[in-house]
Amino acid sequence: MSTRWYPIYQRGNPQLRVFLPNFWMKLVRPLPKQLPNTVSFQCSMEMTKYDIKNYLEKIYNVPVVDVRTKITMGKFRRDVGRGYVVKDDDVKYAHVVLPKGQTFEYPDLFEKSKDDDEENMKSLEEAKKSFKNYIDRNKDRQDVPSWFSI
């Protein structure tokens, strides 16, 4: 499937190489209001609707009823530092329709990190509190350095 050139072997190069296929699909967060039985993907430009259908059915055993593809224009942005307007690459989106009863929910990827966040926030709060205590305590002797205490 890969159309990449196999580079000429030079001494010292790895003997085994892994070639990724040209066809790839990336599951993306759906639009805010979308039917529950549709799934959105970004995919490589070369893939046709039939490719997408086969890809999902043959590799992942996902029942696919219908595929709608759309190529969206990449964003324009200012180049950092230089100030030119540059354009990002275009993206092909594939909206895949699943059979009627099935639903798809985009997974919450950062469930674990949420706990971490909470912990961080907790320690931050504590630090803030102790600092406030310290300020309160030394309210009356503002010009005294911190090491000068009992």
Added chain:
Amino acid sequence: MHLIRTHRTFSKLKSILLRRHSQAALIDQNEYTETPEYPPILDMSIQGRKLRERETMYEKIKQLNTVEEKQIALNMPRYYGWPCVMLNEDKIPYNAMPLVQCYTRTHFIPTEKLPDSYADTASTADEITKEVKAFIEDALCIESEGVEHNFSLSLEKPEPSQKEDALAKCIVRQINRIISNNLTDKVPHIISTQVDYDPRHEAFWFVGGVDIPDSVLNWRKKQSWYKDRLEENLDRPVQYIGTPFLTLRNKLPLKPIIPYSEAENADFKVPKFSYSPNNVGYFTNFRHGTNMPGYWPGDYDEFGMLSYHGRGHILDRKESFGPEDNLEALHCQAMKASFGWLLAQANYQGFTTYNDLTYPLATQTVITNGQLWSFYAYQLNTIVMHNEQMDENPKHNVCFGTKPMKLYDSIENGKVQGLNEEVLKTLVQFYLNSPEEREHDLKPYLGKEEQVVADIEDDRKRCWLEDRYKHLVANRPKHFLPPETYLWEKIFKIQFNLRFHEKKRRPFELDINPYKRRLNEHLPPYIPKLLRKYPRSKKKFENTYYPDVLNHK
């Protein structure tokens, strides 16, 4: 010149004086009443004011006299047409039933046999079925084997579906011929029924309660006054386009299938479908809204009886959709076609998508490919479903429908095998269902004397309106290209302000949305000096007769 000017100032002065005087007199008379009279309390929030503006427009449309003026009035707010959701008869995406049901506000009742109102014609239908059976068998054989047809196929659609539709059309014409010839002596309404081949059916209405598109949402996020009503819904214009094989229409409307009071039955409630239509696979197109039941306003036979549709599009659907969805697609087609046709008829009776029907209308729809026949009976109870009414309107439409049934099993050696008499009987019953005179006024919102443009006395107005209406509904391309923001402008003028030194002339720089241009915002035809009225007429432009329904800007 001098004289005139002095005279004018004087008269102005006089009028001011007079007015002050008369006002004072008025106050004197009505200053005191028995009970205190307060002006009505109006909702002065922005939503309230907008709603009142819209309601005055609906009221003005209701007050218009003729059908054509009402149709122009529906299109008045948009010069470049509405971005309509296109419901084509033969383009049905996967899982479209909830959307179609919601947009046509139709409760679908799957049945095995026809509803009860057909029961009293059952025995006559049996007799007639026996009479026509042999002839229909003959016709089926002849059409499928005995005649060499040369169907002209277009390259726009796949071949098998076109072939199926073409053959089905021939069969339908034969069956219609046989049944109606047989029935002319037995029932009186058949002889006066008009038969149309391939008529043009179009219908236009507004649907509320649909999610706003992302582009609108993004725009609203930038506006401070939209902060607390980001998700407020807009009306979605919807356009139906279809071409039946054959339709029958009559001077009188059909009897309602169920009593009109049933329309508010809570069992018939249709679940709301608020996802945007391109989620399902229906897309939008800019066009003027048109309502067309296959004839221009003014025809005698205004009420539909029966329409035959093809089912070739089922062959074009993907295999992965499965037979269950194909069945639903047939139901969708029937609901769209029946609603679309009835809505267009209702529009010719003076109702619009803003003024609700005052009585029910009914029609019968047959979808066939010659062998498989499905029958639908549809009752139209309501046609308003714009934003304010989507949730409040208690009425719903009702559609009874059967599964596709086989008229015959196969044709072998010029003989029809296993003709199903039940199917034929159902079809005959559709023909036997006779239209009836209604006791109420059929056109309450049309003028007494002027009901169509042809009734208008004023020659100029009549010709102008007639011309404008036909031009509008033709949806022919505009003489000038529609306005466009070029990509380079979007990048270098809108997104990044890199051409700040240039004069601001383009509409987006002047904060004008060209698509909000109104229908009457154009120069009327110029009158050359030679043709102006004899002693110096200063009138440079000809009159226009656009219905005055819009609120002033």
Added chain:
Amino acid sequence: MKLSQVLNRQHIGFMFKKHWIIQGKRVPIDTGVEDYLKAKGIPVEDALEFVKEKPEVHEKVNIVGQYEEPLPLDENHPNYKAKPCYTLRNTNVLLEGISQAQVLTKTIIAEDKLPPKIEELAQVEAPKAIHENVKKAILSANVFDCEQKKLPKIKDPQRPAYNFPRILGITDRRRNQILTNRLLQLIEKSSDTEVTQTKYVVNDVETHTTFDKDEELIQFQDVCNILVTSNKPVKHDTEKDIPFVEIPDLYPVKHTVTLPMEHFYSETSKYPIKPSVSMNHPHTTWLHFNKTEVSNIYETPVTSNQILGRSLTHAFTVASAYAKQLHGEDVKDLPEPVYINCIQTDGQNYHFGVLELNTLDVDGNEGTKNVWYCKNDMKLYGSSRYFSGMPVLENYNPKVYGYINAFYNC
């Protein structure tokens, strides 16, 4: 000195041209390599020797498309014949009109005369309700139908370059379809069920007939816009001693003039309904005259005489195709005549005709001849259109309906 020489000195086009002329004849510079190599004993070969071989020609790959591609029209086509055939299609007309049609079909004409039975039936008054319905049909075909398609361009002979705005409306094809079908429906509905059950109606079917005339092959390809067939052949009693219009001499025009020659044709005739069908006897054939579709092969407008000729060739096509199906391809004089009714219309004017087909041997002007009874140019209505915003139907002629009804019921 001329000024142009000075100007041309800086002429970029001229410069380019000169440059190409020089660059086009470049001579390779001799680098001395060849001599050097030869001195070393290395053979030098001409580079052109290597490019002599022609590139390999790949076979054309058959791509499975959505549609079957039509076969190329060359000598390998299954329908290709070396002998050309003069072809008359329904979109073409004969140059000399009715007289040429007479020569081609060897027909004599009874002008303004129809068989007595038809004349008799035509005088029967139809009820008023029927006429109301006919008027409705006329209006719905001309006025109330919703079709909005481009109509032909309007030309003003006084100022031929002026472009008028293109009008949208009902095309003549659709108008004729609606009107004729409605009229037929009305007649069927007002006739007895027993009569209608013996008849059958098909729309838009093709008939072909091929025959020899004076050693030349001629074929007529026609489309019956409506073909009414019945379960037994039509019979007409004919009057004797009618003043017939004899077959004219076309000299200096040849009878095949304006018939384009074709090499792709089938020699057999084609009647659209198979003999196995019980109701296969042609009864009445309706022919539409669509002004936008029918034309001379040269740009002259179609004359009324040519339109009349069309009726005769059309009736002959159907009748002879039927006769050939009945009696075989090589039949000459028919054992008993084949009758067929023909109605041609452009919506407004109706041309009625009855063909008595006695022979398919159309060589020369002698022997048995075919007979064409006709009654032409009957107007159904004066005008029907939107006139200053109002639907109008003027001068309705109820007699025409009588004739159409008589044709159906005879």
